[in-house]
Amino acid sequence: MEQFIHGLMVTVIGMGVTFMALIALSYILDVFRILAEGPSSKKPEEPKLEEIVVQEEIHEEMVTEQDDLELIAVITAAIAASLETSTDQLRVRSFRRINSNTSAWNKAGRMSQVQNTF
Numbered sequence: 001m002e003q004f005i006h007g008l009m010v011t012v013i014g015m016g017v018t019f020m021a022l023i024a025l026s027y028i029l030d031v032f033r034i035l036a037e038g039p040s041s042k043k044p045e046e047p048k049l050e051e052i053v054v055q056e057e058i059h060e061e062m063v064t065e066q067d068d069l070e071l072i073a074v075i076t077a078a079i080a081a082s083l084e085t086s087t088d089q090l091r092v093r094s095f096r097r098i099n100s101n102t103s104a105w106n107k108a109g110r111m112s113q114v115q116n117t118f
Contacts (some may be wrong), residue, residue, distance in 0.1 A: 068095065 071090050080087045100107075 071095075 072095055076087050076090055076092060080090055083090075
């Protein structure tokens, strides 16, 4: 029983010393912050809240049949190159666009990543 009480006292003293050291470290860091910035005599101003209306403009691109044919030709050439055959052996039966639900920020990020890799 005596050893248990002794172990409990050592634990409490150790935790107390650790807690006091953390408090002292916190005050020391506050003093360094005050010395680096200088005493602030100004009250921090509250930021003024203004309503900013952001209008998101969606630009619909007019896709002509010529662009579609060019895109089909490029895709067919890429598939033929990966299969190591000629484009004569490939036939495009259907082609449809899939709408993307990604935001403009997402698209801009992707384009930035693609441009930075080359």
